[in-house]
Amino acid sequence: xxxxxxxxxxxxxxxxxxxxxxxxxxxxxxxxxxxxxxxxxxxxxxxxxxxxxxxxxxxxxxxxxxxxxxxxxxxxxxxxxxxxxxxxxxxxxxxxxxxxxxxxxxxxxxxxxxxxxxxxxxxxxxxxxxxxxxxxxxxxxxxxxxxxxxxxxxxxxxxxxxxxxxxxxxxxxxxxxxxxxxxxxxxxxxxxxxxxxxxxxxxxxxxxxxxxxxxxxxxxxxxxxxxxxxxxxxxxxxxxxxxxxxxxxxxxxxxxxxxxxxxxxxxxxxxxxxxxxxxxxxxx
Amino acid sequence: xxxxxxxxxxxxxxxxxxxxxxxxxxxxxxxxxxxxxxxxxxxxxxxxxxxxxxxxxxxxxxxxxxxxxxxxxxxxxxxxxxxxxxxxxxxxxxxxxxxxxxxxxxxxxxxxxxxxxxxxxxxxxxxxxxxxxxxxxxxxxxxxxxxxxxxxxxxxxxxxxxxxxxxxxxxxxxxxxxxxxxxxxxxxxxxxxxxxxxxxxxxxxxxxxxxxxxxxxxxxxxxxxxxxxxxxxxxxxxxxxxxxxxxxxxxxxxxxxxxxxxxxxxxxxxxxxxxxxxxxxxxxxxxxxxxxxxxxxxxxxxx
Numbered sequence: 001x002x003x004x005x006x007x008x009x010x011x012x013x014x015x016x017x018x019x020x021x022x023x024x025x026x027x028x029x030x031x032x033x034x035x036x037x038x039x040x041x042x043x044x045x046x047x048x049x050x051x052x053x054x055x056x057x058x059x060x061x062x063x064x065x066x067x068x069x070x071x072x073x074x075x076x077x078x079x080x081x082x083x084x085x086x087x088x089x090x091x092x093x094x095x096x097x098x099x100x101x102x103x104x105x106x107x108x109x110x111x112x113x114x115x116x117x118x119x120x121x122x123x124x125x126x127x128x129x130x131x132x133x134x135x136x137x138x139x140x141x142x143x144x145x146x147x148x149x150x151x152x153x154x155x156x157x158x159x160x161x162x163x164x165x166x167x168x169x170x171x172x173x174x175x176x177x178x179x180x181x182x183x184x185x186x187x188x189x190x191x192x193x194x195x196x197x198x199x200x201x202x203x204x205x206x207x208x209x210x211x212x213x214x215x216x217x218x219x220x221x222x223x224x225x226x227x228x229x230x231x232x233x234x235x236x237x238x239x240x241x242x243x244x245x246x247x248x249x250x251x252x253x254x255x256x257x258x259x260x261x262x263x264x265x266x267x268x269x270x271x272x273x274x275x276x277x278x279x280x281x282x283x284x
Numbered sequence: 285x286x287x288x289x290x291x292x293x294x295x296x297x298x299x300x301x302x303x304x305x306x307x308x309x310x311x312x313x314x315x316x317x318x319x320x321x322x323x324x325x326x327x328x329x330x331x332x333x334x335x336x337x338x339x340x341x342x343x344x345x346x347x348x349x350x351x352x353x354x355x356x357x358x359x360x361x362x363x364x365x366x367x368x369x370x371x372x373x374x375x376x377x378x379x380x381x382x383x384x385x386x387x388x389x390x391x392x393x394x395x396x397x398x399x400x401x402x403x404x405x406x407x408x409x410x411x412x413x414x415x416x417x418x419x420x421x422x423x424x425x426x427x428x429x430x431x432x433x434x435x436x437x438x439x440x441x442x443x444x445x446x447x448x449x450x451x452x453x454x455x456x457x458x459x460x461x462x463x464x465x466x467x468x469x470x471x472x473x474x475x476x477x478x479x480x481x482x483x484x485x486x487x488x489x490x491x492x493x494x495x496x497x498x499x500x501x502x503x504x505x506x507x508x509x510x511x512x513x514x515x516x517x518x519x520x521x522x523x524x525x526x527x528x529x530x531x532x533x534x535x536x537x538x539x540x541x542x543x544x545x546x547x548x549x550x551x552x553x554x555x556x557x558x559x560x561x562x563x564x565x566x567x568x569x570x571x572x573x574x575x576x577x578x579x580x581x582x583x584x585x586x587x
Contacts, residue, residue: 018387025384025399026398029402032417032456036413049422094309101303105302105303106300106303107299124516125516130325131322134550154313186306233406257406265401
């Protein structure tokens with residue numbers, strides 16, 4: 001009896017210890033975001049206080065409208081959205097098509113070719129950058145969205161092929177066979193049987209493609225030159241160039257770039273989780 | 285019978301044809317955007333080419349010039365520092381976080397979300413935020429140091445501190461790796477722990493004999509991807525420090541970017557790209573070779 005009670009006490013203490021540790025760590029990780037938000041609502045002079053004030057007094061909501069007036073963020077948003085839509089469509093179509101072949105169809109050299117797909121995941125993209133840039137320049141595609149979209153219509157990224165294949169392997173083969181007996185072609189099976197069953201993985205890859213395009217900095221930096229073609233990421237960098245000491249405005253602009261991702265995360269949380277679990281499978 | 289065999293042969297042929305048709309976009313993409321450019325950049329790396337003038341073949345002399353360039357070695361040193369100090373620390377922190385959010389506690393989901401969310405911030409927004417956090421006069425980092433009674437530091441303005449500061453900043457986004465490791469932890473069969481408990485293994489024994497070995501595939505995957513990514517670190521240095529102070533954050537990719545897109549030395553930049561490619565390739569091969577010694581695959585049990 002005695003030992004049971006002391007054991008329960010130890011467990012309560014232990015749980016308390018863990019909650020304390022976890023909360024302390026969570027607080028440390030939350031501080032930069034709180035700092036971002038707090039700064040974005042301050043007056044200019046309040047940003048220059050040491051020790052800093054955490055709660056802005058007064059709260060300056062107009063920092064946001066001012067930041068949006070200063071730079072054409074709505075245009076950058078629209079540009080980013082267009083790139084995301086066209087790039088993601090290409091990714092979803094061509095990656096799933098290739099993955100279907102790798103998962104379900106028998107053809108010569110299938111295994112070595114799939115190994116080649118996997119090995120390109122580990123290829124540092126820098127080694128192809130300069131010739132690709134020169135090709136796009138020769139085609140007159142510099143300062144258009146094409147360099148950011150067209151490559152994704154050619155396979156949609158090795159990692160996405162891998163993720164799609166991983167998912168397709170879990171769909172029972174009997175479904176294909178039943179459809180085949182009914183005379184369906186492979187294309188019909190892919191479009192009519194496999195894809196409708198693959199909504200979770202389609203959503204996952206779409207979400208990650210959105211994030212990638214939203215966050216990507218290096219490629220837009222190289223390919224997009226005139227401000228009317230900038231994406232959010234490049235626009236934010238440009239904003240920093242103009243307002244390098246107005247930290248409240250800069251934090252408002254940064255918040256505007258982060259917020260849509262957080263909203264997406266909270267609405268599509270389960271696709272994040274499944275995507276990460278699937279990519280975790282790559283370690284097996 | 286004969287017609288059936290003929291039929292099935294035709295089916296196999298259709299299947300093979302469709303297989304190739306379906307992967308055709310990828311094959312074309314591989315040729316146009318991967319294999320072709322790789323060979324082209326190898327060729328360009330042996331030429332002197334400033335885009336406006338026609339290219340001139342210089343041969344291996346390009347690489348001799350590169351290896352005699354102090355700034356090339358400096359950028360390689362800075363990048364190696366970031367890779368070999370930053371990546372292991374980052375992975376270790378992510379492992380600790382994954383173990384913590386794998387605890388069987390009420391409300392643990394909240395902590396998972398809280399630890400993951402910072403890794404969602406886009407690198408540009410992240411960089412701008414951290415310039416402000418590291419601000420010597422009004423930043424959060426020095427506010428904290430002064431709060432615990434220490435002197436503030438010139439984080440990004442001190443050549444000795446700039447790289448460590450960028451590594452500290454990277455700890456903020458351990459969430460991505462944490463979640464992959466968490467998925468690995470969730471994949472470990474509970475029966476193993478139960479059996480070990482019956483055998484009288486304590487927490488440390490269970491961690492050391494079960495958790496860690498079965499997590500090595502996920503750790504290995506993260507390590508490979510993180511090292512390849514860290515070798516190509518760019519945006520933080522481009523936005524936060526512009527390679528300074530005193531070139532202490534001139535990372536490899538930043539130097540390459542300047543050679544290619546600010547000075548238009550395409551040949552030189554291509555040579556740099558190939559050197560980085562060889563380095564990353566060697567490291568990846570080395571890691572796969574060493575992985576036999578420490579990565580444990582469940583399939584090994586059955587053999």
